[in-house]
Amino acid sequence: MLVFVLRRLYQTLIVVLGVVVLISFLLAIIPGDVARMRAPKGSSEEVLENIRKKFYLDKPFFTRLGIYLRNILKLDLGESFTYKRSVWSIIKESLPWSVKLALVAEVIIIIFGILAGVISAVSRYSFWDVLVTISTSVLVAMPIYWIGRLMQLFFAQWLGWFPNSGAPPPGTGFWGGLSYYIMPATALAAVSTAYVARLARSSMLEVMRQDYIQTARAKGLSNRRVTYKHALRNGLIPVVTYLGIDFGVLIGAAVLTEMIFNWPGVGHKLYFAVIQRDHTMVLGLVFVLVIIVVFINLLVDISYAFLDPRIRLGESPEVT
Amino acid sequence: MANKGETLLEVKGLKTYFHTQEGVVKAVDGVSFSIARGEALAVVGESGCGKTVTALSVMNLIPDPPGRIEEGEIIFEGRNLLEMNDREIRQVRGNHIGMIFQDPMTSLNPVFTIGSQISEAVRVHLGLSRGDARQRAIELLRMVEIPQAERRYKMYPHEFSGGMRQRAMIAMALSCEPKLLIADEPSTALDVTIQAQIMELIGRLREEIGLAVMLITHDLGVVAGVAETVLVMYAGKVVEYADIDRVYYNSRHPYAWSLMRSVPRLDEKKDRLLTIGGSPPSLINLPPGCSFSPRCPFAEEVCRREEPPLREAEPGHLSACHFAADFEQHGQGVKA
Amino acid sequence: MSDHREPEDFLPGKEPDLGMEVEEFELALEKQRVHGRTALWADVWYRLRHNKMAMVGMVIIILLVLVAIFAPLLAPQDPLYSPLYDQNATPQEKAESVKQPPSWKHWLGTDDLGRDILSRLIYGSRVSVEVGIVAVLISLVIGLFFGALAGYFGGWGDSVIMRSADIFFAFPTVLGAIAIMTVLGPGLINVFIAIGVLGWATIARIFRSSILSVKENEYVEAARAMGASNTRIIWKHIMPNAIQPIIVYATMGVGGAILAEAWLAFLGLGQQLPTPSWGNMLTQYLPFYTTDPWMMFIPGVAIVVSVLAFILLGDGLRDALDPRLKGSV
Numbered sequence: 001m002l003v004f005v006l007r008r009l010y011q012t013l014i015v016v017l018g019v020v021v022l023i024s025f026l027l028a029i030i031p032g033d034v035a036r037m038r039a040p041k042g043s044s045e046e047v048l049e050n051i052r053k054k055f056y057l058d059k060p061f062f063t064r065l066g067i068y069l070r071n072i073l074k075l076d077l078g079e080s081f082t083y084k085r086s087v088w089s090i091i092k093e094s095l096p097w098s099v100k101l102a103l104v105a106e107v108i109i110i111i112f113g114i115l116a117g118v119i120s121a122v123s124r125y126s127f128w129d130v131l132v133t134i135s136t137s138v139l140v141a142m143p144i145y146w147i148g149r150l151m152q153l154f155f156a157q158w159l160g161w162f163p164n165s166g167a168p169p170p171g172t173g174f175w176g177g178l179s180y181y182i183m184p185a186t187a188l189a190a191v192s193t194a195y196v197a198r199l200a201r202s203s204m205l206e207v208m209r210q211d212y213i214q215t216a217r218a219k220g221l222s223n224r225r226v227t228y229k230h231a232l233r234n235g236l237i238p239v240v241t242y243l244g245i246d247f248g249v250l251i252g253a254a255v256l257t258e259m260i261f262n263w264p265g266v267g268h269k270l271y272f273a274v275i276q277r278d279h280t281m282v283l284g285l286v287f288v289l290v291i292i293v294v295f296i297n298l299l300v301d302i303s304y305a306f307l308d309p310r311i312r313l314g315e316s317p318e319v320t
Numbered sequence: 321m322a323n324k325g326e327t328l329l330e331v332k333g334l335k336t337y338f339h340t341q342e343g344v345v346k347a348v349d350g351v352s353f354s355i356a357r358g359e360a361l362a363v364v365g366e367s368g369c370g371k372t373v374t375a376l377s378v379m380n381l382i383p384d385p386p387g388r389i390e391e392g393e394i395i396f397e398g399r400n401l402l403e404m405n406d407r408e409i410r411q412v413r414g415n416h417i418g419m420i421f422q423d424p425m426t427s428l429n430p431v432f433t434i435g436s437q438i439s440e441a442v443r444v445h446l447g448l449s450r451g452d453a454r455q456r457a458i459e460l461l462r463m464v465e466i467p468q469a470e471r472r473y474k475m476y477p478h479e480f481s482g483g484m485r486q487r488a489m490i491a492m493a494l495s496c497e498p499k500l501l502i503a504d505e506p507s508t509a510l511d512v513t514i515q516a517q518i519m520e521l522i523g524r525l526r527e528e529i530g531l532a533v534m535l536i537t538h539d540l541g542v543v544a545g546v547a548e549t550v551l552v553m554y555a556g557k558v559v560e561y562a563d564i565d566r567v568y569y570n571s572r573h574p575y576a577w578s579l580m581r582s583v584p585r586l587d588e589k590k591d592r593l594l595t596i597g598g599s600p601p602s603l604i605n606l607p608p609g610c611s612f613s614p615r616c617p618f619a620e621e622v623c624r625r626e627e628p629p630l631r632e633a634e635p636g637h638l639s640a641c642h643f644a645a646d647f648e649q650h651g652q653g654v655k656a
Numbered sequence: 657m658s659d660h661r662e663p664e665d666f667l668p669g670k671e672p673d674l675g676m677e678v679e680e681f682e683l684a685l686e687k688q689r690v691h692g693r694t695a696l697w698a699d700v701w702y703r704l705r706h707n708k709m710a711m712v713g714m715v716i717i718i719l720l721v722l723v724a725i726f727a728p729l730l731a732p733q734d735p736l737y738s739p740l741y742d743q744n745a746t747p748q749e750k751a752e753s754v755k756q757p758p759s760w761k762h763w764l765g766t767d768d769l770g771r772d773i774l775s776r777l778i779y780g781s782r783v784s785v786e787v788g789i790v791a792v793l794i795s796l797v798i799g800l801f802f803g804a805l806a807g808y809f810g811g812w813g814d815s816v817i818m819r820s821a822d823i824f825f826a827f828p829t830v831l832g833a834i835a836i837m838t839v840l841g842p843g844l845i846n847v848f849i850a851i852g853v854l855g856w857a858t859i860a861r862i863f864r865s866s867i868l869s870v871k872e873n874e875y876v877e878a879a880r881a882m883g884a885s886n887t888r889i890i891w892k893h894i895m896p897n898a899i900q901p902i903i904v905y906a907t908m909g910v911g912g913a914i915l916a917e918a919w920l921a922f923l924g925l926g927q928q929l930p931t932p933s934w935g936n937m938l939t940q941y942l943p944f945y946t947t948d949p950w951m952m953f954i955p956g957v958a959i960v961v962s963v964l965a966f967i968l969l970g971d972g973l974r975d976a977l978d979p980r981l982k983g984s985v
Contacts, residue, residue, distance in 0.1 A: 011819075014822065014823075015826045018819070018823030018826075019827075022823065026835055026838075026839050030838075030839050138960065140967065141911065141960045141961075141967060142959075142963075143915060143918040143919055143922070143935075143959055144919065145919065145942070146918075146942075146959075149952060152945065153945050153949055157945075210426065211421060212426065212427055212428055214381060215421060215492075217381055218381060219414035219441040219444070219492065220410045220413035220414030221414070233429075233432075234430065237431075248826075248827075251828050251830075252828035252829055252830025253830070255830055255831070270834070271923065274834055274837075274923045274925065277838070279838055279839075282834060282838045283835060286827075286831045286832075286834060289828075290828070290831060293828060294826050307431070308431060309431060310478050
């Protein structure tokens with residue numbers, strides 16, 4: 001277990017360093033006269049020069065790369081050009097909203113994804129199985145922001161069940177607040193839920209034909225016990241691994257859903273930064289989000305070691 | 321046939337078919353045999369002859385679909401297992417009939433401790449408390465000669481060697497003191513020395529608890545020390561059924577006979593082992609007449625035309641060969 | 657070597673190996689791997705052809721490619737023609753041309769600038785097909801090269817390559833693409849590059865691990881013992897087997913790239929207007945979802961159907977290549 005954790009920590013460290021270098025490199029390499037792009041039209045040469053100085057654009061490429069590297073390591077992500085504020089302050093303000101939305105989405109993914117997958121595997125070729133298979137295939141083929149718009153159209157415009165968009169205004173009660181979460185969280189979770197369902201299904205089917213399942217049956221255990229004790233525990237291992245990887249997908253999807261639902265999270269800010277070509281802010285936000293994804297992955301990997309004694313007890317973990 | 325006592329298990333005309341896209345696979349096609357209390361029966365044959373399917377049919381563990389028990393009776397202690405409902409059959413499985421499988425590496429659930437897997441059956445069938453079940457499991461681990469049973473109880477399957485896992489499997493199968501143990505190639509996946517130990521263990525446990533054993537194997541070398549009766553299967557059918565000495569020294573079927581000849585033996589000096597040419601037939605497209613005829617060195621015209629019935633070649637010795645009665649001469653002729 | 661036959665061995669879809677000695681069967685398989693490659697692919701094709709869903713996917717893909725190639729012949733009108741910018745159009749014509757529902761003149765109606773949606777959809781398919789093919793090709797070239805290098809030679813090169821793959825893998829596709837596109841600037845060529853570059857890590861990983869598993873096989877050892885060169889071993893013995901999971905992944909990857917074009921367009925980074933792409937059409941029609949919802953259904957459905965087609969074909973290919981994996985993701 002310790003060896004496994006240390007190994008994963010080492011891998012994570014390398015990845016984080018790599019991400020730092022990559023982001024600094026991207027910041028340094030931006031082509032064209034960034035100052036001219038950012039400054040208001042008709043600014044004097046002096047203003048432009050000031051901007052260049054501020055963003056170290058007057059320095060040669062490698063010096064610039066060095067400065068960005070040092071700044072990022074000091075967690076200084078620079079200043080947003082459009083907001084005229086430090087990127088950090090923007091993150092601090094918007095991240096809690098994203099985290100809340102992501103948590104609700106994660107709950108939806110885990111409950112509905114695993115439930116659908118297991119039901120579908122247990123009653124293979126039944127009506128439910130066919131329904132799950134078809135709907136998951138269609139879901140993963142849909143552009144996520146379109147899912148969001150369709151939900152707004154059906155559930156807010158036509159049926160009027162939920163507020164169309166936005167975060168719950170201050171002072172909204174729990175249930176009233178929840179109604180603001182349901183649509184964006186569901187849209188955010190949709191694609192991942194489909195993937196988890198498909199994975200849970202195939203994983204359960206695979207486990208159900210293992211020798212130890214036959215052993216369990218030969219012991220005279222009931223079908224329910226065989227399925228939900230012996231098979232599920234094994235079947236969930238790849239699902240949990242996937243949930244870690246999937247967190248990145250979720251963060252990416254947040255950029256698209258938060259915009260559609262006008263949700264004041266990091267994704268929303270990132271969307272506008274992209275539209276405004278605010279380079280420092282885009283790369284700063286991407287950097288923070290990627291680091292979050294990396295650490296969530298680390299946590300998930302360590303936690304699934306608890307599910308699988310082969311990894312917990314130090315046998316070579318199958319991490320490729 | 322060695323009739324030691326009253327019949328424990330009787331299988332009558334068992335037919336288990338698999339319905340596949342290519343056609344109906346008659347994996348087991350009219351197999352009958354019986355096992356008395358305390359008796360050990362060896363079911364012998366090449367891969368795909370229906371040995372394992374026969375065993376799984378007895379346990380009622382045939383995956384359906386595509387498999388189905390089409391016909392026959394499986395009478396265990398006077399009750400037909402095929403007429404039982406799900407709950408009743410589960411009472412028999414693991415409780416009255418224990419089963420161990422070929423590959424101990426994959427037959428144990430990797431995410432549960434050895435101990436919990438052994439005590440699970442006891443708790444389900446005998447309703448023991450957690451503590452009692454634990455006590456029982458540790459006793460069982462001792463019985464199958466696993467050292468440091470208390471410590472081993474808490475370990476996971478991947479911490480056990482292959483031989484140890486098979487011992488744990490045996491402990492699990494015997495946990496509820498079953499009357500019959502079905503051992504499906506219990507030693508095939510193990511090293512030769514471990515094989516011998518496992519077979520020895522099964523032999524010893526038989527004597528100690530008066531267990532009846534149905535041993536499924538393709539390895540006749542393994543049979544000799546353990547079983548009293550041998551059932552030879554070929555292409556889903558019984559071809560020879562007699563006590564072990566008769567099959568070994570006086571076989572009345574060319575297939576069984578050549579199987580015996582293909583086992584290396586220390587007590588006989590031979591220049592080379594006899595091997596069986598060709599491969600077993602497809603169970604979907606069986607040849608007409610005797611299924612073994614295409615590979616049989618003695619086959620004559622009648623063999624390719626008529627299927628030989630299973631009948632007594634001598635008292636207590638069943639054989640499905642047209643020439644069962646005068647097979648000895650045939651055999652001698654080839655040996656020379 | 658297993659002599660034991662599980663009941664599952666009788667399941668449909670398995671090799672019809674009943675009644676063959678396991679050793680013999682494996683020998684035959686080995687022979688097939690080394691010599692009868694054509695037989696193997698014929699077998700794959702046979703299984704694929706009997707998979708209805710995969711065939712549906714394939715037909716849709718063929719149609720999609722045909723539409724893209726023959727777009728100028730198929731499109732009823734100029735996809736860029738807008739009456740609003742037409743000097744000869746009367747003010748009334750201009751006013752009536754905008755956001756028309758489907759009619760005989762405009763089968764799928766017109767957009768907010770009065771352009772024919774069907775024609776834009778037909779031309780837009782070109783962007784989707786291009787993005788799918790080019791981006792996946794870029795990923796394949798980079799990924800296969802580094803995957804082969806890492807898997808076949810191992811050592812420190814393997815470590816460096818796989819650690820770099822880890823770094824790329826850490827970037828969720830959306831964020832990675834945003835980061836790259838921010839630096840490169842918007843445009844179709846840059847979409848190719850961003851999606852292509854981001855895909856290499858996964859392909860390299862898959863290819864590396866399948867090389868590692870194939871490498872240990874006896875027939876590769878045998879080839880090496882007989883003095884075959886590295887390139888020969890890679891191309892003749894390892895490639896045909898290790899490439900199978902890659903084929904599946906690449907097929908699905910084309911669908912993924914089509915989707916990626918759609919969300920990059922949403923971020924204003926994809927194909928720039930007025931040239932139509934399904935992504936920028938969908939983005940352009942989204943704001944009218946309350947008043948004219950039918951507009952956003954058209955490019956949306958086109959995207960879903962084509963992405964789905966690649967998923968179905970990929971699923972079918974995987975089942976056909978390795979029947980044992982049937983039903984896995």
